[in-house]
Amino acid sequence: MSAPEHVVTVGGWEHDCCGLAIEIGDVVEYSVVSGNVAGRYEAVRHGTVPTFPVRGRVLELYAVGVEGRVALRRVPSGRALRGFDDDDDGHLEARWTGQRVEVVFDGERWFDVVIDPSSTRQG
Numbered sequence: 001m002s003a004p005e006h007v008v009t010v011g012g013w014e015h016d017c018c019g020l021a022i023e024i025g026d027v028v029e030y031s032v033v034s035g036n037v038a039g040r041y042e043a044v045r046h047g048t049v050p051t052f053p054v055r056g057r058v059l060e061l062y063a064v065g066v067e068g069r070v071a072l073r074r075v076p077s078g079r080a081l082r083g084f085d086d087d088d089d090g091h092l093e094a095r096w097t098g099q100r101v102e103v104v105f106d107g108e109r110w111f112d113v114v115i116d117p118s119s120t121r122q123g
Contacts, residue, residue, distance in 0.1 A: 056115035
């Protein structure tokens with residue numbers, strides 16, 4: 001039996017600052033703090049609080065907007081989201097169609113990354 005999926009919330013100023021692009025199928029590792037629900041975590045990039053590592057393969061990605069979660073193909077890097085990446089337009093794309101989607105965020109941009117912690121091998 002595999003380990004339960006984890007949901008890691010990334011975003012805010014920390015992702016905008018220096019967060020990397022995230023795609024379904026990537027193996028990722030985050031420094032996290034526990035959320036208020038079992039299996040949910042918040043990524044912390046700058047050592048502002050004590051953290052522990054969570055690692056796994058990305059199964060699903062969502063933008064968390066005011067109207068709920070929107071399934072995505074990938075989360076652009078913070079640099080691309082801010083419009084400073086010549087190779088990435090920073091647009092959010094729908095998971096199944098690849099069409100550009102507009103998500104209304106309540107302030108900062110937040111994303112849910114669903115990972116399988118039992119699948120950590122590259123390739």
